[in-house]
Amino acid sequence: MFSSLHSLSSEFWRSRYVPDAFAMVDPSVKKGQGSAGNERPSSAKRRQSPKIPSLQSDSSSLPADVLSFSVRVSEEENLPNTQNHQKGPETPENKTPGGCSSEVPVNPSTPSRLDICKVKNREIRKASLQKASEILRPGMVLLKNYISHADQMKIIKVCRDLGLGAGGFYRPCFESGGKMNLQMMCLGMNWDPEKKVYEKRRSVDGAVPPGIPDEFKQIVKRAVTESHALVKEKHRKCNPEDRIPSMQPDICIVNFYARTDNLGLHQDKDESKESLDKGLPVVSISIGDSANFLYGDDGDAGKATKVVLESGDVLIFGGKSRHVFHGITSILPDTAPKALAAEANLRPGRLNLTFREY
Ligand SMILES: O=C(O)CCC(=O)C(=O)O
Numbered sequence: 001m002f003s004s005l006h007s008l009s010s011e012f013w014r015s016r017y018v019p020d021a022f023a024m025v026d027p028s029v030k031k032g033q034g035s036a037g038n039e040r041p042s043s044a045k046r047r048q049s050p051k052i053p054s055l056q057s058d059s060s061s062l063p064a065d066v067l068s069f070s071v072r073v074s075e076e077e078n079l080p081n082t083q084n085h086q087k088g089p090e091t092p093e094n095k096t097p098g099g100c101s102s103e104v105p106v107n108p109s110t111p112s113r114l115d116i117c118k119v120k121n122r123e124i125r126k127a128s129l130q131k132a133s134e135i136l137r138p139g140m141v142l143l144k145n146y147i148s149h150a151d152q153m154k155i156i157k158v159c160r161d162l163g164l165g166a167g168g169f170y171r172p173c174f175e176s177g178g179k180m181n182l183q184m185m186c187l188g189m190n191w192d193p194e195k196k197v198y199e200k201r202r203s204v205d206g207a208v209p210p211g212i213p214d215e216f217k218q219i220v221k222r223a224v225t226e227s228h229a230l231v232k233e234k235h236r237k238c239n240p241e242d243r244i245p246s247m248q249p250d251i252c253i254v255n256f257y258a259r260t261d262n263l264g265l266h267q268d269k270d271e272s273k274e275s276l277d278k279g280l281p282v283v284s285i286s287i288g289d290s291a292n293f294l295y296g297d298d299g300d301a302g303k304a305t306k307v308v309l310e311s312g313d314v315l316i317f318g319g320k321s322r323h324v325f326h327g328i329t330s331i332l333p334d335t336a337p338k339a340l341a342a343e344a345n346l347r348p349g350r351l352n353l354t355f356r357e358y
């Protein structure tokens with residue numbers, strides 16, 4: 001997957017190297033450590049840092065729980081004072097939906113019944129204003145608000161459990177040695193961002209990736225069928241299978257973006273030639289905070305189109321859009337559905353699952 005990352009604008013590329021990347025799940029990194037500001041760490045500094053801090057820092061050698069709210073305090077303490085972490089003036093992008101953040105309980109693990117009701121009513125109002133699903137370009141469909149609250153809860157729970165075990169979340173490195181600004185785990189097969197290949201075991205620690213749960217596969221199947229219905233509605237005469245071929249996912253890459261994380265523009269093209277030639281789609285599920293997602297025909301972020309992916313959205317790109325460049329420029333703080341964040345005890349940030357067939 002993530003190929004052509006070097007074609008990013010230098011500003012966006014620099015923004016991938018925020019010091020918080022080290023602090024998020026690594027208790028051994030103390031407050032104030034790391035480079036100041038948005039500077040890419042010096043190569044010496046990069047060499048010194050352990051390759052997979054989240055795995056090595058934990059005394060049990062297992063990954064830390066990157067999804068849980070309980071680790072939020074140490075994360076907040078470690079936030080460096082950069083623009084990225086300041087809320088700044090209220091803009092359409094950082095505005096809390098419904099302007100309700102002050103009414104939400106400070107500790108979401110203990111919301112009152114009244115709080116839950118207020119939050120649920122607000123979310124119902126919000127849902128009625130929500131945008132409709134759409135075809136973004138040939139072969140690329142966005143299903144808005146597609147995954148139910150109950151299914152989002154299940155996905156979070158499964159990812160949390162799997163993320164804590166062998167083959168769970170870690171912060172991978174690029175070929176260059178720089179760390180990615182997200183936590184990742186793979187299901188089915190491991191994708192190695194350094195070698196840009198899929199493998200049975202991840203070479204970083206020898207772990208065998210857990211399998212993809214059947215429930216996840218069912219959700220993917222239903223989403224592709226739904227995308228076909230949408231295509232059929234717009235283009236009555238076409239065979240939707242030609243636009244978005246059906247697929248049987250055997251790979252799922254799970255990313256967790258903390259609020260300052262991001263992912264540069266890239267193409268997903270490490271799947272087999274056969275799969276790519278057929279245009280078998282990538283099916284991407286977003287949960288938690290919303291994100292600015294860019295997509296376009298080349299790696300130039302200035303020319304790309306932006307769409308906001310919200311919790312429960314499913315984005316599908318296959319066929320003519322299988323090689324679309326795409327990336328996440330930012331996570332929009334405090335935009336996760338409040339009821340979901342509270343019920344799941346979800347840490348601020350965004351969970352993303354991309355399903356592919358090798
Ligand atoms: O987080 C996203 O929406 C995109 C993730 C992605 O592009 C990838 O995992 O290859």
Ligand SMILES: [Fe+2]
Pocket residue numbers: 001002266267268326
């Ligand atoms: Fe991708």
